[in-house]
Amino acid sequence: MHYKRKELLTDRVFSVMVNSFLFISLVIVLYPLLYIVACSFSEPQAVMAKKVWLFPVNFDLISYKAVFTNKQIGTGYMNSLYYMVTGTVVSVLLTMLLAYPLSRKEFYGRSVVTKFILFTMLFTGGTIPLYLVVRNLGIYDTRWAIILPNAITVWNVIIARTFLQENISDELYEAAEIDGCSDIRFLFSFVFPLSGAIVAVLALFYAVGQWNKYFDALLYLQKQALYPLQIVLRNILIINRNTPSMTVDVEAAIRAQGLSETIRYAVIVVASVPLLVIYPFVQRFFVKGVMIGSVKG
Numbered sequence: 001m002h003y004k005r006k007e008l009l010t011d012r013v014f015s016v017m018v019n020s021f022l023f024i025s026l027v028i029v030l031y032p033l034l035y036i037v038a039c040s041f042s043e044p045q046a047v048m049a050k051k052v053w054l055f056p057v058n059f060d061l062i063s064y065k066a067v068f069t070n071k072q073i074g075t076g077y078m079n080s081l082y083y084m085v086t087g088t089v090v091s092v093l094l095t096m097l098l099a100y101p102l103s104r105k106e107f108y109g110r111s112v113v114t115k116f117i118l119f120t121m122l123f124t125g126g127t128i129p130l131y132l133v134v135r136n137l138g139i140y141d142t143r144w145a146i147i148l149p150n151a152i153t154v155w156n157v158i159i160a161r162t163f164l165q166e167n168i169s170d171e172l173y174e175a176a177e178i179d180g181c182s183d184i185r186f187l188f189s190f191v192f193p194l195s196g197a198i199v200a201v202l203a204l205f206y207a208v209g210q211w212n213k214y215f216d217a218l219l220y221l222q223k224q225a226l227y228p229l230q231i232v233l234r235n236i237l238i239i240n241r242n243t244p245s246m247t248v249d250v251e252a253a254i255r256a257q258g259l260s261e262t263i264r265y266a267v268i269v270v271a272s273v274p275l276l277v278i279y280p281f282v283q284r285f286f287v288k289g290v291m292i293g294s295v296k297g
Contacts, residue, residue: 035054036269038053038057039056040063040064040262041059041061041063042056043058043059043060043062044060044261062262063266064266066263067263067270070236072227072236073229073232073233075227076227076230076233077229079226079227079229080210080211080230081274083147083228084274086143086147087146090151091151091202091206091210092203092206094151095152095157095202096195098157099157099160099161099163100187102114102117103164103165104173117154117157131219134220140220141220145220146213146216146217146221153205156202156205160198160202163197163198164191167194168195173186176190204278207275212230213230214230214231217230218231229271233271
């Protein structure tokens with residue numbers, strides 16, 4: 001009885017320590033986010049005076065007005081949405097097309113192909129060879145330059161292959177084969193409908209990557225009409241950072257500097273909203289899709 005009490009006390013202390021650690025971690029992660037949102041809705045002078053801590057001070061929408069009055073914002077949003085949706089569809093499709101044969105025991109030489117794929121995860125040609133490939137393919141300064149070069153991620157292929165090995169049984173494949181079902185039809189008629197969890201995970205991974213893609217657009221695009229939101233916001237930040245130095249009036253320079261600070265925070269909020277809206281709808285698939293295959297039996 002004494003041992004049981006001691007064990008319960010130990011568990012209770014451990015639970016308190018774990019919860020305290022998680023609470024501190026939550027505060028460390030959550031406070032910067034709340035601070036950014038508060039600054040974006042605060043008066044520029046209050047932000048410059050360091051009066052903002054957790055809640056907006058002198059609620060003001062001037063930073064958002066400055067951001068959305070820029071016509072390139074709308075174009076950048078539409079471009080980013082196009083890259084995210086189209087790129088996600090293409091990437092998920094190519095990933096599943098590659099993962100499916102690697103999951104089948106009937107595929108001769110799948111171990112060799114897997115090793116070649118893993119090799120590309122450890123060693124890459126670099127930026128310059130990839131840039132030359134994009135130019136020689138004739139997709140430089142086109143939308144495909146953002147979608148195709150990094151359409152497949154090796155780690156996602158491994159996750160998808162493991163999922164298919166664990167969840168698509170050999171008996172189902174054999175039954176479909178007896179009925180004369182081809183591999184392509186089996187993939188689209190059986191594998192995709194039974195792989196909703198992993199498809200949702202892959203879509204989330206690729207969508208986040210496409211939405212945040214910055215360097216590829218900076219490297220492969222010259223037309224401003226094709227710029228994604230990340231490049232447009234970068235240009236806005238650079239313009240507002242340079243404005244105060246070109247102002248002769250000291251008071252005007254201070255106001256411009258304050259507006260520049262609040263615009264930075266508003267830009268972060270604007271760029272984060274789409275992913276914050278999408279994530280809750282796929283979060284329930286996220287844990288299930290990633291964890292499948294990690295526990296045997």
